[in-house]
Amino acid sequence: MHGSKGPARGYNHDMHVWSLFLRCAALFLALAAAPHARAAVPMDERQALHLLSRLGYGPAPGEVARVRATGAHAWVDSQLAPPPLPPYLAMRLRELADAHAPPGEAVLLLAIASPRQLEEVLANFWLGWFSAGQAVDADALRDALRPHVFDRYQDLAGQARARGLRLPVGGEHAALRALARHFVDAPPPAMLRTLARVWDASGGDQRAVLRQLLTSRAFLAPAQWNSRRKDDFRFVASAVRASGVWVEYVAPLGEYLRQPMGRGEREAFVERLADGGFSLGRAPPQPQRYASSAPPMRATVTPDASQGMVSQPGPALMEAPTPSAIARAAAEARSVPADPERLRILLRSADFQRY
Numbered sequence: 001m002h003g004s005k006g007p008a009r010g011y012n013h014d015m016h017v018w019s020l021f022l023r024c025a026a027l028f029l030a031l032a033a034a035p036h037a038r039a040a041v042p043m044d045e046r047q048a049l050h051l052l053s054r055l056g057y058g059p060a061p062g063e064v065a066r067v068r069a070t071g072a073h074a075w076v077d078s079q080l081a082p083p084p085l086p087p088y089l090a091m092r093l094r095e096l097a098d099a100h101a102p103p104g105e106a107v108l109l110l111a112i113a114s115p116r117q118l119e120e121v122l123a124n125f126w127l128g129w130f131s132a133g134q135a136v137d138a139d140a141l142r143d144a145l146r147p148h149v150f151d152r153y154q155d156l157a158g159q160a161r162a163r164g165l166r167l168p169v170g171g172e173h174a175a176l177r178a179l180a181r182h183f184v185d186a187p188p189p190a191m192l193r194t195l196a197r198v199w200d201a202s203g204g205d206q207r208a209v210l211r212q213l214l215t216s217r218a219f220l221a222p223a224q225w226n227s228r229r230k231d232d233f234r235f236v237a238s239a240v241r242a243s244g245v246w247v248e249y250v251a252p253l254g255e256y257l258r259q260p261m262g263r264g265e266r267e268a269f270v271e272r273l274a275d276g277g278f279s280l281g282r283a284p285p286q287p288q289r290y291a292s293s294a295p296p297m298r299a300t301v302t303p304d305a306s307q308g309m310v311s312q313p314g315p316a317l318m319e320a321p322t323p324s325a326i327a328r329a330a331a332e333a334r335s336v337p338a339d340p341e342r343l344r345i346l347l348r349s350a351d352f353q354r355y
Contacts, residue, residue: 086113108237
């Protein structure tokens with residue numbers, strides 16, 4: 001009898017050990033899966049809006065949902081290594097340059113239509129930093145700085161020096177503090193110390209510094225959401241982006257940016273945008289684009305002078321678009337939002353005036 005209890009006790013002991021092992025394994029697997037479970041939960045909609053508004057010029061339709069699904073870190077990384085400009089936008093920028101368009105027109109077009117939103121925000125920030133208190137061709141300096149906003153600080157500073165500008169006092173760490181304040185209200189000292197370490201260790205590599213800054217708790221904190229009032233440029237750009245209309249031609253928007261926009265001017269802008277009163281879809285018709293495929297008629301003298309002047313085909317293109325071509329282009333260019341009333345409500349809201 002006593003001999004029969006030994007194996008039973010051994011069996012029970014083994015089962016207890018296996019049971020304990022399986023419980024530990026289950027706990028380990030649950031803990032290992034926990035981060036993935038948390039990552040699968042969409043981020044707060046207001047945080048996604050904060051990212052799109054502070055790192056760019058506000059969301060276009062559908063972008064908040066995409067950022068929520070992607071997550072903050074992944075979206076920041078996508079802006080730190082952005083896609084190339086769409087071909088139509090690159091072509092339109094070349095047209096503006098060739099036509100010597102008014103200053104600021106290309107900047108507004110990029111703020112509205114470029115997928116490289118963070119790049120535009122940074123180009124404007126560094127323009128202000130390096131040109132403060134100095135006479136400068138703003139568009140030329142911005143264009144020179146834009147390709148280097150994710151490079152080293154010294155690459156940016158070199159572009160300013162090449163144009164004879166004095167660098168701001170305070171050195172690189174002054175630039176770092178200004179960069180942090182551009183994105184974060186009252187940056188905490190601990191965050192600034194961390195950013196300084198990243199700056200020094202990377203030799204001022206802006207991509208590394210920005211990744212640390214824009215994924216920090218201080219930047220993503222709810223206290224930062226919608227904490228700033230939009231200036232006129234940001235209001236116009238974000239409103240057009242929110243409308244979802246196709247944009248190639250921004251000259252009609254310029255009249256609202258020549259003078260400060262009060263409440264009445266903003267209201268008038270919202271109403272015109274919602275009504276489709278801006279033709280933003282394409283530039284005005286050009287002779288080469290809208291001329292008839294048939295040569296124009298030109299008066300020539302026939303050998304028989306008694307026949308007088310007769311109309312014969314000539315080799316020249318028409319010097320101006322026909323009225324029908326202009327009307328057709330205007331109809332195609334009319335920019336009507338998908339849901340005008342909903343757009344009015346959004347753009348008139350107190351929250352939309354902030355970012």
